[in-house]
Amino acid sequence: MRSPKVAVVGAGMSGICLGALLLRDGIDDFTIYEKTDDAGGTWRDNTYPGIACDVPSRFYQYTFARNPDWSRVMAPGAEIHAYFDRVSRELGVRSHIRFGTEVAMVAWTGERWLVTSSDGAAEEYDFVVSATGILHHPRYPEIPGLEDFAGSAFHSARWDHSVPLDGARVALIGTGSTGAQIIGNLADRVEKLTVLQRTPHWVMQMKNPETSRFNAWLHRTVPAYDRLTYHGWRLFIESFSPALLHPGPIRRFGSWQIRRQLRKVKDPVLREALTPPTEPMCRRLVISSNFYDAIQKPTVEVVTASIERIEPEGVRTSDGVLHPCDVLVLATGFDAHAYLRPIAMTGPDGTTLEDAWASYPHAYRTVAVPGFPNFFMFMGPNSPVGNYSLVAIAEAQAGYMLDWIRRWQRAEIDSMAPTTQATDAFYDEIAAATPDTVWATGCTSWYLGEAGNLEVFPWAPKRFRALMSEIEDEDFATTPAAR
Numbered sequence: 001m002r003s004p005k006v007a008v009v010g011a012g013m014s015g016i017c018l019g020a021l022l023l024r025d026g027i028d029d030f031t032i033y034e035k036t037d038d039a040g041g042t043w044r045d046n047t048y049p050g051i052a053c054d055v056p057s058r059f060y061q062y063t064f065a066r067n068p069d070w071s072r073v074m075a076p077g078a079e080i081h082a083y084f085d086r087v088s089r090e091l092g093v094r095s096h097i098r099f100g101t102e103v104a105m106v107a108w109t110g111e112r113w114l115v116t117s118s119d120g121a122a123e124e125y126d127f128v129v130s131a132t133g134i135l136h137h138p139r140y141p142e143i144p145g146l147e148d149f150a151g152s153a154f155h156s157a158r159w160d161h162s163v164p165l166d167g168a169r170v171a172l173i174g175t176g177s178t179g180a181q182i183i184g185n186l187a188d189r190v191e192k193l194t195v196l197q198r199t200p201h202w203v204m205q206m207k208n209p210e211t212s213r214f215n216a217w218l219h220r221t222v223p224a225y226d227r228l229t230y231h232g233w234r235l236f237i238e239s240f241s242p243a244l245l246h247p248g249p250i251r252r253f254g255s256w257q258i259r260r261q262l263r264k265v266k267d268p269v270l271r272e273a274l275t276p277p278t279e280p281m282c283r284r285l286v287i288s289s290n291f292y293d294a295i296q297k298p299t300v301e302v303v304t305a306s307i308e309r310i311e312p313e314g315v316r317t318s319d320g321v322l323h324p325c326d327v328l329v330l331a332t333g334f335d336a337h338a339y340l341r342p343i344a345m346t347g348p349d350g351t352t353l354e355d356a357w358a359s360y361p362h363a364y365r366t367v368a369v370p371g372f373p374n375f376f377m378f379m380g381p382n383s384p385v386g387n388y389s390l391v392a393i394a395e396a397q398a399g400y401m402l403d404w405i406r407r408w409q410r411a412e413i414d415s416m417a418p419t420t421q422a423t424d425a426f427y428d429e430i431a432a433a434t435p436d437t438v439w440a441t442g443c444t445s446w447y448l449g450e451a452g453n454l455e456v457f458p459w460a461p462k463r464f465r466a467l468m469s470e471i472e473d474e475d476f477a478t479t480p481a482a483r
Contacts, residue, residue, distance in 0.1 A: 001409050001410065002408065002409050002410075002411055002481075003027070003029055003409070004027060004029065004126045004127060004405055004408055004409060005029045005030070005124070005125045005126050005127075006022065006027065006029070006030035006031075006125060006126065006127045006128075006129065006405070007030070007031055007033065007113065007115045007123070007125040007127070007128045007129070008030060008031070008032040008033065008129045008131050009032075009033050009103050009128070009129065009130050009131060009132055009340060009343065010032070010033070010034065010041065010130070010131035010132040010133060010378075011032045011033075011034035011039040011040070011041070011088070011097045011099075011131075012039070012040060012041020012042060012043075012044075012084075012131060012132075012133050012136075013040075013041055013042075013043070013084055013133075013390065013391060013394060014041075014131035014133065014378035014379060014390075014394040014397075014398075015032050015034075015039075015041075015129075015131035015378075016032075016039060016084055016087060016088045016093050017062060017378075017391070017394045017395060017398050018129060018131065018378070018394075018398045018401065019032055019088070019091075019093035019096055019097075020062070020064065020065065020087065020088075020091045020093050021064070021398050021399075021402060022402070022405075023091060023092050023093065024064070025402060025405075025406070027405070027409075028096075030096055031096060031098055031123070031125075032093070032096050032097045032098065032131075033098055033101050033102070033103045033115070033117065034097050034098065034099050034100075034101065035100070035101065035102035035103075035118075036099070036100070037099050037100055038085075038099070039084065039085055039088050039094065039097060040081045040084045040085055041084075041133050041136070042133055042135050042136065042157075043077055043080045043081035043084060044081055045136075045157050045158075046077060046156065046157050046159075046178075047077065047078070047159050047161070048156045048157075048159045048178065048181070048182055048329075048331075049159075049165070049181075049182060049185035049186060049189075050181035050182055050183075050184050050185030050186075051076065051077035051078075051178075051181055052072075052074050052075065052076045052077060052181060052208070053074045053075055053077070053080055054074060054177060054286075054287035054288075054387065055074070055237075055387065055388070055389045056073050056074060056233045056237075057070040057072070057073065057074060057075040057079075057080070058070065058073075058226075058229045058230050058233050059230060059233035059234055059237065059389045059391075059392065060075075060080070060389045060390075060391050061083065061230070061391060062087065062391060062395065063230065063395060065087045065090075065091065066226055066227070066230065067083050068216070068219035068220040068226050069216065069219070069220065070211060070219075071210060071211055072208050072209065072210050072211060073207075073208050073209060073211075074208050074287070074289075101117045101118075101119070101121075102117060102118040103115060103116070103117055103118075103343050104116055104117060104118045104343065104344065105343065105344045105345075105346075106128055106343060106344070106345045106346070107345070107346040108346065108347050108348045108372075108373065109124065110348070111414070111415075112124045112125060112126055113125045113126075113127070113128045113374065113375070115128065126374060126408065127374045127375070127376070127401075127405060127408070128374065128375050128376075129375075129376045129377070129378070129401060130339065130340040130343075130375075130376070130377045130378065130380070131378045131379075132339065132340045132343075132378075133378075133379060134334070134339070134379045134383075135333075135334045136334060137334055137335040138155040138156075138157045138158060138330075138332075138333075138334055138335075139332050139333050139334050139335050140155060140330060140332065141173065141307075141330060141332050143307055143309065143310055144308075144309040144310070145309040145310035145311055146310045148310060148311065148312055149310050149311075149312060149314075149328055150312035150313065151325060151326045151327055151328060152326070152327050152328070153327070153328040153329075153330070154328075154329065154330065155329075155330045155331075155332070156174075156178045156179075156182065156329060156330065156331040156332075157334070163327055165186060165189055165190060165327065166189050166190070167189075167190065167191050168190050168191060168326045168327050169190065169191050169192045169194070169324060169325045169326045169327070170186060170190050170192070170193050170194070170325060170326070170327045170328075170329060171193075171194040171196060171314060171315050171323055171325035171327070171328050171329070172186075172193060172194065172195050172196065172329045172331060173196045173198070173307070173315075173328070173329070173330050173331060173332055174196075174198070174330065174331030174332045174333065175195060175197045175198070175199070175200065175201055175331075176201055176284070176286065176331065176333060177201075177284060177286050177287070178331040178333070179195070179331035180201070180203060180286045180288045180291045181288065182329065182331060183195060183291060183294050183295060183300065184288060184289065184290040184291055184293075184294045187294035187295075187297040187299055187300050188294075188297065188299070190299060191299065192299055192300075192301065192325075193297075193299055193300045193301070194301050194303060194315070194323045194325060195295070195300060195301065195302045195303065196303050196307055196315060196317070196323070197273070197274075197302055197303065197304055198306075199276070199283075200273065200274050200275060200276045201276060201283060201284075201285075201286045202258050202259075202276050202280040202281070202283070202285055202286065203258075203261060203274075203285075203286040203287075203288055203291050203292065204257075204258055204261060204285055204286070204287050204288070205261055205264065205288050205289065205290070205291055205292050205293075206287065206288075206289065207289060208289040234389075234392065237387075237388060237389070237461075238460065238461050238462060240254065241387060241388060241461075245281060245437050245438050245439075245458075246436055246437060246438070247436070251281075251438070254280065254281070255279065255280045255281075258280040258281075258285070259280065261292065262274065262275060262292075264292035264293070265292055265295070265296060266296065267296070270295070270296070270302060273302055273304050274295070274302070278441065278442065278443035279438050279441045279442075279443070280438075281438045282438050282439060282441050282442070282443035282445065283443055283444075283445040283447070284387065284445065284447070285387050287387065301323075303317060303321075303323060305317035305318050305319040305321070306318045310328070313325075314328075315328070339361060339377065339379075339380065339381070340353075340377070341354075345372070345375075347371045347372045347373075348371070348373065349371070351371055353369065353372065356369060356370070356371060356372070360381075360449045360453050360455075361380075361381040361449065361455070362381050362382075362423060362427060363377055363380040363381045363382065363423070364418030364422055364423040364426055364475065365400075365418075365426060365467045365468070366379075366380045366381060366382050366383045366397070366457070366464075367380055367397050367400055367401065367468075368416075368417065368418045369417070369418070369423075370417060370418050370419060370420045370423050371417060371420075372417055373415035373416060373417040373479075374404075374408075374415050374416060374417075375417070376397075376400075376401045376404075378394055378397055378398075379393070379394070379397075381449075381455055382430060382454070382455055382456060382457055383397070383456070383457065384456060384457030384459075384461060384464050388461060392461070393461075393464070396464060396465050396468040396469075397468060399468060399469070400468040400469075400471075403471055404416055404471070408481075411481040412480075412481065413478045413479065413480065413481060414478075414479045414480065414481045414482065415478065415479045416476050416477070416478045416479075417476065417477055418475055418476055418477075419475060419476065419477055422472070422474075422475035422476070430454060430458055433458040433459060434454045434458055436458075437454075437458050439454055439456070439458075
């Protein structure tokens with residue numbers, strides 16, 4: 001058996017997942033490049049008040065490292081970060097992480113990948129895996145005068161905890177999942193919270209109870225119960241989530257339930273302002289335990305007039321009103337289409353990944369790119385995101401990658417890459433399936449690429465697992481191992 005050398009870019013949830021499974025397979029010659037000084041990815045970067053998972057924690061975890069001690073149905077962010085950190089330590093992954101090392105370039109040498117970090121150090125690998133995440137690069141709005149603001153201004157993913165909030169006047173730009181969680185946390189703490197709403201989002205307000213002592217005891221002492229809970233949540237989400245995306249009675253019922261939530265808002269003017277013009281689920285559904293309660297607090301004002309500019313004292317809207325504030329928070333999301341950019345990646349014939357993606361980012365079954373041998377991606381183009389567990393997606397993708405690495409170990413191949421024809425066929429299927437989904441009902445969101453193409457998975461998670469469970473040899477160009 002040959003021993004592969006693997007480079008993984010990113011020590012977030014996906015990178016830790018692959019590291020743990022490589023070690024379980026007896027593969028220990030791998031390096032995880034992490035540009036910061038800590039692991040955990042998005043759960044390391046996002047520490048804003050109220051941050052929590054919007055997927056049940058019993059399902060938002062690795063099947064090979066379940067945590068029986070989740071404090072709530074949907075755990076707070078610090079608890080999730082602690083979980084991934086603990087897994088990386090307990091399973092031996094952390095010793096393979098090269099902290100403070102940012103990858104600058106990846107280039108094919110003819111037989112292997114040469115990975116060069118920003119400090120100039122270079123090393124060759126048999127496989128390169130991108131685990132850079134999708135909610136990683138903060139997106140800053142282009143608003144005139146932003147740099148002139150006299151108070152404290154920061155993106156939600158770069159929260160400045162040195163800034164006092166209690167009793168302050170806070171202006172918040174953005175009402176997506178992050179904005180909703182911030183509103184729910186700050187409404188009772190600040191003197192005034194000005195919510196500058198660009199586009200209203202559909203919200204499903206649901207309780208997020210603490211785990212009872214008895215339930216916690218069951219999870220710790222009865223492993224079968226813990227496993228049953230994981231699969232119970234999986235089956236529940238997989239039964240209803242796909243049906244909400246396609247026409248039919250479940251989507252109609254789900255849409256009715258989501259719209260019905262707006263009845264919690266008593267003021268008809270505010271209710272109208274919070275009503276999206278699009279279908280529920282067309283954009284990411286916001287899951288919150290207290291959004292509609294918080295948004296009606298006397299300390300909160302929802303402003304629907306567009307932002308004209310930022311001034312030293314606050315935010316000036318198009319109706320001429322100045323909204324004074326001490327703190328300006330930008331909950332304006334991420335560049336979900338950056339993938340492993342700004343890393344420069346060059347394939348065998350000198351083609352860069354940027355060139356290959358000139359029209360739009362694409363990948364064979366979300367994990368591999370034509371013309372780039374022995375290269376895999378976590379959460380690549382068209383990975384199923386929606387309101388589903390990315391941990392489950394990462395595990396399925398990791399299993400697919402390991403199947404190919406095992407073939408390399410057995411000297412069945414030296415290199416592999418999907419063919420252009422197979423990748424095009426995959427996208428033909430996506431294009432054919434898209435009109436039947438809620439994303440084709442006329443909305444804009446980060447689910448759609450710059451060219452208007454769908455960048456999420458248009459089918460049920462069950463089909464995704466099926467695609468990841470078997471290698472279609474005819475879809476790949478391979479080179480045999482030298483014997």
